[in-house]
Amino acid sequence: MDFNDTKDEAEFRSKVKAWLKENAPKSGKSGGRYDPLDVQDEAIKEARNWQSKKAEAGYAAITWPKEFGGLEGTPIQSVIYSQEESNYNVPGGFFEIGLGMCIPTMMAWATPEQNERYVKPALNGEEVWCQLFSEPSAGSDVAGIRTKAEKEGDNWIINGQKVWTSGAHFSDFGIIVVRTDPNVPKHKGLSFFFLDMKSEGIDVKPIRQISGGENFNEVFFNDVRVPDSQRLGEVGEGWKVALTTLMNERLAIGVPKSADYSALTKLAKEITLNDKSAISNDLVRSKIAEWYVQAEGLKYTKMRTLTALSKGETPGPESSIGKIVSAPKMQDLASFAMDLQGASGIISDPEISLLHSIFQNQWLSAAGYRIAGGTDEILRNIVAERVLGLPQDVRVDKAVAFNELPTGR
């Protein structure tokens, strides 16, 4: 057992190291990899520059085929690149959804001409993509969408509303799933398109989050015309296409580095409980131990996954536990750290609050991470069904025409 690179991996790593040393920006305005739920608009230019440099060198999509600008490399090479890149203060956060979900869907379903037109600009960072799936009445139950598209000559006319669309305000293109037939059961009446986000009739409105940031949007569609040539997959088979995207979603959505057991320890050393340093309190120590074990468990689970990749195997199901553990941990740890500070725990002014209010900020944003990219509950269903082989819940909506389903409000 060891964490060492194989000979090939070591070679690739040293190539990447040398390239990054030569090319990576020495300092970034964005202050490094920032929280994708809290994007600052002005950072995009800087991110584009970096992305185009990466694309030129082939590092923007290491595992992609060469015809699409990739390196035809292995997943472990992709990981090695990310590990090395994380040592630098490089901008990021704009292209993950496009390159992680939208473009792979295009590559699987679009025509060669369309891929010729769209893949490289996305890879270079010239064009940004977003994903238009969720709706006010279709969150976890994403196949329950109501945004409709009606055929008119060679075009489709889209009307409705999407929500939680990350990056819609700076995106050039989007992929969208819409209802083209409400008279059949819900999964069967969907179709899938890609569209120009600057099309007439699209209205993007940012949603302000609990944390104060504005990264998500509501996107309204008012008689938006999309050519039939931009349909991916057959009419009525949009769900099949959407699954390609969703399979990539859990790979793309993670939880950012957050305050962990070490931050909690630092705090506990600065404050007292019962007139003694809080670090000497047994309950505090017990919590530190629990979160240490969780953090280590996640770290070494990742090593197990990487080992499988390194051997050219498919990672085992253990790779699915990450967000189930890390998102609630973010929230629980922050909550406990605030609890230790008593009444002062509510102060979120970074000038006054201990450790520059990292716990208060984390507590606010953690509530979002327990939901984004699959709620805690949906992820448990996925583990239960796909890993443990338990049956699906009874589905009362499976054999009923979509327009006859009870909808609540």
Added chain:
Amino acid sequence: MNFDFSEDQKLLKEQVSRFLQDKCSLDIARSILESDEQYSKEVWKGLVELGLTGTTIPEEYGGLGLGALELCVIAEELGRFAAPVPFSSSVYLATEAIKLYGTSEQKELWLPKLASGEIIATFALSESASEPSEKNINTTIIGNKLNGKKLPVPDGSYADICVVVVRDKGSNTISLALVEMNSKGITKNELKTLDPSRNHAELIFKDSPAEIMETGSESWLCVEKCLDTAAILIAFEQIGGAEASLNMAKEYALDRYAFGRQIGSYQAIKHKLADMYVKIELAKSNCYYGAMMLNDDGGDFKIAAAASRVAATDAFNFAAQENIQTHGGIGFTWEANTQFFYRRSQVLGLALGGLTTWKNKLVNQLEEKNIA
């Protein structure tokens, strides 16, 4: 990146698993639980024949000369079958202690007998419900005379030799002593415990002849070394037990119907089982690192031992108790097999000290290494 067991180690694991499947079904645990038998002699004999009691004993002493990683995969399988045998006390604790701290005469005398299965050994630390420490060990050795009381001692009713944590009256340091259990002045009282498929006894030493081992000036550190080693190995048993509990709960959730459908289709059950799975995987990953540190004698050995133990105890306790909950009323009956893991989870989880002790140890280590 090679954070996994080798193909040979996986083959060994399969071999042990096949043997246990064949010879150590839960009926065996039940037969020990329900009788006056102290352990399954047949299963033990089979393990000895496979050479497993000598896994890490060097070949010069008649062992297989393999490493800690091999012992880890064996432990996981023993845990999976709740094997009612003295493997943890004789192999993880006593054999490792003799390898580490035995004099050359003691090694020459006892290691071949342990490897061949001629004798069973155990390890005696705890004296009361207070957490054992450098300060409160009251069993003493003066010259070669042992006095004091130990409880609970696993397999204490029948082990042939015992490594005893003692206070050396001469130097007033903590040390280890080796005692032959058929010596005079030893009283063995079998204890009633939560898990009668594993024997435990109270041992009282009265001027019993014993030999001091070679712990030098390590004092309490030698005890910690033995406990940390065993913690990692027992953590693998706990993972095996936890996986077996999850598997049992899953099978039942698929078989059992309520309100017209499989109970495994209800989210209340699915989420419970998913939580078991998550805890087990977190524990397993910690244990892999523990195994690596044990095998390499790595710098994070003590931290990894504590982390493995905390994670694995949590996973097994949770899986064993929620397995019963998943079964409903039938899971609480004597005839159900859920009880073996429920009982064993506490025996393994408390054997080397409970979660409170180990969490504290873990944070002490983090502070010492300035990690936290």
